Amino acid sequence: MNDRIDIPPLLQRIGRLAAEHALHAHVVGGFVRDTLLGIPTKDIDIAVVGDGVAFAHRVHDALGSSTVVAFEKFGTARLMIDGTEVEFVGTRKEEYVEHSRKPVVSFGSIEDDLRRRDFTVNAIAASLMPDACGEIIDPLEGRVDLDRHILRTPLDPAATFSDDPLRMMRIFRFAAQLDFRIANDALQAVRDMGDRIGIVSMERVRDELLKMLATARPSRGLAPMQETGLMEHVFPELHTLAGVDQRSIEYPDGVRNFHHKDVFYHTLRVLDNLCEVSDNIWLRFSALLHDIAKPRTKEFVEGTGWTFHGHPEIGARMVKFIFRRMKLPMDPLPYVRKMVLLHLRPIALINEEVTDSAIRRLLFDAGPDLEDLLMLCRSDITSKNPKLVKRYLRNYDRLVERMRAVEERDRLREWQPPVDGQTIMEVCGIDPGIAVGILKTKIEDAVLDGIIPNEREAALRYLMEIKDSVLSRPLNKKPRSRKSELDSLPDTLKE
Secondary structure, three states, rough: OOOOOOOHHHHHHHHHHHHHHOEEEEEEEHHHHHHHHOOOOOOEEEEEOOOOHHHHHHHHHHHHOOOOOOHHOOEEEEEEEEOOHHHHOOOEEEOOOOOOOEEEEEOOOOOHHHOOOOOOOOOEHHHHHHHHHEEEEEEEEEOHHHHHOEOOOOOHHHHHHHHHOHEEEEEHHHHHHHHOOOOHHHHHHHHHHHHHHHHHOHHHHHHHHHHHHHHOHHHHHHHHHHHHHHHHHOOOHOOOOOOOOOOOOOOOOOOOOOOOOOHHHHHHHHOOOOOOOOHHHHHHHHHHHHHOOOHHHHHHHHHHHOEEOHHHHHHHHHHHHHHHOOOOOOOOOHHHHHHHHHHOHHHHOOOOOOOHHHHHHHHEEEEEEHHHHHHHHHHHHOOOOHHHHHHHHHHHHHHHHHHHHHHHHOOOOOOOOOHHHHHHHHHHOOOOOOHHHHHHHHHHHHHHHOOOOOOHHHHHHHHHHHHHHOOOOOOOOOOOOOOHHHOOOOOOOOO
């Protein structure tokens, strides 16, 4: 077992500076853990026996770093040194006084500080002092747990999670990130007190969830989250997928696909499959949501089994509500809604008898995100029958070839309508209004249905053919816009 780790020059400089001021400094947490595991790390936390914020200012003065960002309430400070973010904290200890449930926090030793940390694998320190640089301090046997690939809490799990309930999310995130199992007593504590996550800000919970989605196999954290009941408090829509049965599906090529019995675990399989081919966090989030409306659309049909008609559309309507509740950034919202809405469209087009018009409409609706959509669709193949998987993949390959041929012929990938509203007004001699939108939509429909080619001259000829019949009708409502099918869904659904 390692008794020392290599300390990079920057941290050695900080250690010498601490010694000059008669302070003891240690690098702790993720840096030591990842170094011992032999994986790259940028997570640098320094614990100072004394005032961590004051020492951060001394480092700033001596090394010419960025401005110190101090959090006096928590006794921490952060600064950038040579492009590396370093966080400083004073070592602390907790003592409970009689008849009080809240501890008194005061300066303590490095051992005191390690006992306050979340997990034993993060409660390992290494000295930065010149005469002991790199020597490991491990009073809680965190190195043993690293070797055993297990996550334990330094104290009784209930006490550790009470100190900061976000640690219940963090233990699942580390399980996914490190591929470690979680100690049974910690799992039981989450079962007993999972509702306490409600006192944590949604922003902190969201960040842990996104970090989990960024791992190689998010299911390693999401599955135990579900099994302990924490998912119900964090992501209730995902929680309700558990126990929802699925029927076998007859696809146009005559193959029956027998899905997983449980939509939740099917979703995790889809997500893990996608993580093997894409690190796009919002495509991964789309995989998490692609079947989110199945509980709301579940219906048993005699002789067929469970059906979920309309679940892509209903799911797309749920996305905005989920984004708002989880305080996610709104910029990726249209993309995620598009993925959820369209995730069944490609499989419906594998039949050779499908018209070019249907292919054009998928190209139009998916636009520049077509490759991402197809990655999601391929990841949605979770059959355990390798022959079926091969057949589905061949079907997708044929579909891609056909889409490529249609796209090259009709130039639809980056859709630009062949005539714009200004041209329509000039040709028809009309002012801005409802009629312009109706004419524009009819021209777009004609291109997508193959009535006219995607060319300006053909569009202008078609405009001249239809304009009189459109302009002679009473116009009392806005025209249907193709983009509205994707972008104007209701924000929420009635429960």
